[in-house]
Amino acid sequence: MATLHTHALVLRSNDFGESDRILHLLTPDTGRLTVIAKGARRSIKRFGGNLDFFNHLRVQVERRRPTSMARLELARLERTFHGLRESPERFALGSYVLELLDRLAPEGGAREDRDRLFRFGLGALDWINREPPDARMRVLLELRTLDAVGLRPEFGRCVRCANALVAGDGPRVAFRVADGGPLCRRCQGTNEDGLPIHLGTLRALEASLGFPLDRLGRIGWNAGAVNEAQGLLRRFLRFHVGLELRSEAFLEQLTLRGPEGKLRPPQPPS
Ligand SMILES: [Zn+2]
Numbered sequence: 001m002a003t004l005h006t007h008a009l010v011l012r013s014n015d016f017g018e019s020d021r022i023l024h025l026l027t028p029d030t031g032r033l034t035v036i037a038k039g040a041r042r043s044i045k046r047f048g049g050n051l052d053f054f055n056h057l058r059v060q061v062e063r064r065r066p067t068s069m070a071r072l073e074l075a076r077l078e079r080t081f082h083g084l085r086e087s088p089e090r091f092a093l094g095s096y097v098l099e100l101l102d103r104l105a106p107e108g109g110a111r112e113d114r115d116r117l118f119r120f121g122l123g124a125l126d127w128i129n130r131e132p133p134d135a136r137m138r139v140l141l142e143l144r145t146l147d148a149v150g151l152r153p154e155f156g157r158c159v160r161c162a163n164a165l166v167a168g169d170g171p172r173v174a175f176r177v178a179d180g181g182p183l184c185r186r187c188q189g190t191n192e193d194g195l196p197i198h199l200g201t202l203r204a205l206e207a208s209l210g211f212p213l214d215r216l217g218r219i220g221w222n223a224g225a226v227n228e229a230q231g232l233l234r235r236f237l238r239f240h241v242g243l244e245l246r247s248e249a250f251l252e253q254l255t256l257r258g259p260e261g262k263l264r265p266p267q268p269p270s
Contacts, residue, residue, distance in 0.1 A: 004029060004061040004070075007078065009121050010053055011102035015041060023051060023072065024102050025059070028118035032105040035061055035072040047075045054081040054094055054125060083129040089254050093133050095247040097124050097141055103241055104149040113150070120148035123213035131217045136226050138251070140208055140216050142233045146240075147209055153236055154181025155206040161187050170199035177235045195235060201228040 004027075011032065012024035019042035025033045040047055050057055051072075060074040084094040101121055108114075124141055131137065146152055157164050159181035165173060173182040174194025182202060183194060204225050211219060221229075238244075 002063045004059075004063065006030070006059060006061070007118065008033075008057045008059045008075075009098070009101075009118070009125070010051060010055065010057070011098050011105070013051065013053070018042070021051065022069075025072075026101055026105055026118055026121050027059070028115045030107065031109050031114045031117065032102070032107045033061070033070060035070045037072040037075075040072075047072075048077070050075045050077045052080075053098060054084040056080070056122060056125075081125045081129040084125065087133075089133040090128050092247065092251040092254050093128050093138060093141065094125055096138075096245065096251050097121075097128070097145060099245045099247045100142070100145045100237075100241070101149070103245065104145065104151065106149070117148050120144065120213070127213050127216065135230065136219075136221050137216075139226060139229045139233055140219075142237060143205060143208065143229075144213065144216075146236070151240055152209070153205075153232075155202040158182060158184035158187050160184075165199060165202070167199070172196045172198050173202070175202075175232055177232075177239045180236075180240075195232060197228050197232055198225070201225045201232075205229055205232075 006027045006029040008025040008027045010023055011026050014022045016022045016036065019039050021037045021040040023035050023037055025035060027033055037047060037051060040051055055077055056079040058076045058078050059072060061070045062073055063070045081094070084090045098121075101117075105117055106113075109117075124144065128137070128141075143153075158169075159176060159179040160183055163184055165182060165184055169185045173184070173196070174188050174191075175182045175197045176194045182197070188194070201224075204219075204221060208216065208219055
């Protein structure tokens with residue numbers, strides 16, 4: 001029997017049987033991990049009501065056999081991100097990030113990647129907890145989640161010939177969602193496929209990848225770039241993540257404000 005002591009975030013929670021709960025956790029030791037929390041619904045003594053979203057937990061997990069589901073034995077609260085339960089916008093964004101991680105985070109993987117992914121999860125919740133949510137925050141969170149799980153789109157180079165994009169390729173280039181990046185003017189030729197997007201938007205997205213999460217709020221974006229980036233990320237996620245996420249529909253209803261403070265008109269689903 002192997003006992004694991006680690007940190008965890010709850011990505012997903014489902015009732016199971018009369019009194020149990022099945023949880024998807026994100027941990028720095030295992031990546032995504034499915035556990036059963038016996039009696040979690042019958043008695044709050046053991047877990048103290050800690051098995052909630054937006055809680056940073058310290059957990060003890062028992063793994064009896066590699067083939068059977070791991071059992072959650074203890075969950076102590078390390079920190080809770082209160083703000084996410086107090087505002088519908090923050091709640092929706094936080095749920096969305098957790099659902100993206102649940103869909104995209106691998107089980108296992110290299111230690112360094114698991115650590116980085118867990119730190120990203122904590123950092124994302126912390127950012128949503130601290131800053132007023134806006135449309136730009138959603139775009140940046142989508143991008144950074146993709147980056148954290150190893151699905152970073154290409155912004156700076158042509159995906160066909162690998163040449164760096166230059167001003168002469170612009171002002172707009174075709175972004176090929178299926179190929180994960182843009183085409184230079186020469187490779188594009190007269191082909192009209194691809195999502196037209198300004199070079200400036202690609203440069204802004206690329207630059208944002210170099211910012212630590214806790215400083216992302218300082219990046220200035222104009223509304224046009226946010227709109228374009230939203231369209232790009234939306235298509236990229238549809239293609240590479242697939243099915244629509246449950247939390248996304250809720251997030252769409254809330255109409256996040258743009259960074260300039262005006263309400264963004266509702267976007268038709270593409
Ligand atoms: Zn090219």
